[in-house]
Amino acid sequence: MATLRGGDLSRLRQLNSLTAIGALRGAGPLTLSALAKRTGLSRPSMKEVVDELMQLGWVEETPPAQGTIGRPARRYRFRASSGYLVGLDIGGHNIRAALANLNGEILAETRQPVRPDTPVEERLAAIERTVASCLALGGKTIADVWIVAAGTIGVITPEGRIHYCAAIPAWTGLDLAGRLREMFPCDVVVENDSRLAARAEAQRGTVRDASDVVFLHVGRRMGAALIIGGNVHRGFGAAAGEIAMLPQAQWFDAPEHLQNCSIIPPDTSPADAAGYTLAAARAGDPVALAAVERYVDDLAVGTSAMVLLLDPQVVVLGGGFSRSADVLLPPLRERLRRSCIRLPDVRASTLGDECVVTGAIDYAVAHLDHQLFTPDVPLPTSR
Incomplete structure (x- = not known):
């Protein structure tokens, strides 16, 4: 049998942690025994993993349900409230914003009408107002937000620049990702709105x-x-x-x-x-x-x-x-x-009109997973 080196043991702990986080994000609060069964780890190993994740701030113990008699088994959940995500739908006629936790559960939504001929600077100011209104509705500030994901009309380069936009001609050539990064002190990703809508339909909708x-x-x-x-x-x-x-x-x-x-x-x-x-x-x-x-x-x-x-x-x-x-x-x-x-x-x-902003939240969750919850990235302390 091969002998694990120190680096191998560290990687094994990382994989076990990611497996536990994935199980908790997919199933909600679980006992240690249920979590061990889902992950295939022993209960003592699962206890070590959960203790470490609690120290890092990624997992928390849930309080017992009201009316529980006796001493219930401890249950644990992913700490989705340790950070927040904002999704944007920047359309020709409306700007929509949604606030979600790290699991992608939408907590607040706002909308502001615009016109296709709204000048670029006015449209950007409307985006900022819509996000501010959404955060206020959700009782959060921009400092609580980890990622802003925006969907908009047009051909969008991988870097977040609008290569071409027939519906909003003034949008063509705009470095939208760059302008949003000037506006919001967090990670920003930009994608075509129809692709985000399709993503939402695949993850939450009819397909x-x-x-x-x-x-x-x-x-x-x-x-x-x-x-x-x-x-x-x-x-x-x-x-x-x-x-x-x-x-x-x-x-x-x-x-x-x-x-x-x-x-x-x-x-x-x-x-x-x-x-x-x-x-x-x-x-x-x-x-x-x-x-x-x-x-x-x-x-x-x-x-x-x-x-x-x-x-x-x-x-x-x-x-x-x-x-x-x-x-x-x-x-x-x-x-x-x-x-x-x-x-x-x-x-x-x-999903109707909400397809793009919902897809933007799902895109932000995927970006978060790529940043933090992959085998090659050590888990940081939760913010």
Whole structure:
């Protein structure tokens, strides 16, 4: 039998600690016996691991439940409140912020409207106000935040610079990650909003059972993302899923079929226009139904191209228009059936408008795991 060297023993302790943290994050409070069973360690070894993690601040003992009789077994949990994460959805019409603990449990959310033509500096100031409001709602300060993860429109470089953004032209060329780091004294990561929405759908939504997915991010603008082999696909240049750039797909103009329908009353706000058309279509209005048909015609072109290329298990209709999936999915299925070799399962998102900000929180959790909870990184003392 091989003899473990000192470095091997240190690595073994590290692996045991990570195994314990993973079990506690996935299952909530556990007794030592339950934790030992889940990790495959002996109870004495598990006791040593838990004691060390408590000293480092990553694990805490939970108080016994009210009404407990006798001396209950001690239970332990991951100390998710030792730090906090902020997720951002920086869209053309709204900025959303969410505050979460280190497990990704969302504690507070806020939203502030903006316009596509809002100048860059005003949009950045609105981001700062939205985050401040969210932190205040959650009773925290920016000093409590470890990571800010932002999702936004456009082709985003791996470094967090906006390479191109058609929906917000002034956004093109902006070093968004750099500007956010000037604003927030913590780690900052930036990703395309549709990819974050797809991540959220895969982790919390309707495609947790699927490994190959086309995610349609549809609302007042159109986007898409791909999940391949269970992973959100970025592509070589972080531009995967940008089917809207194909002129033949007509995705830039497709929402106008719903937003400019002739039945919409003149005093309807732009934010409510498409919803009015979709509601009228649901009620059987022939003009609204014709507008929906034209919209789905355009939506189906790009979707069919992605389905034929990827052969996904599922197509997900996500974003703001997913609330009208009952109106949009039947004609979309019919068009995909006509043009695709195999019709995938076509589903509606369960996350709606919150898909991007939720995905940003999940992205922050993944970044935290990569930073701290990997075998090659010694566990630091919790902040």
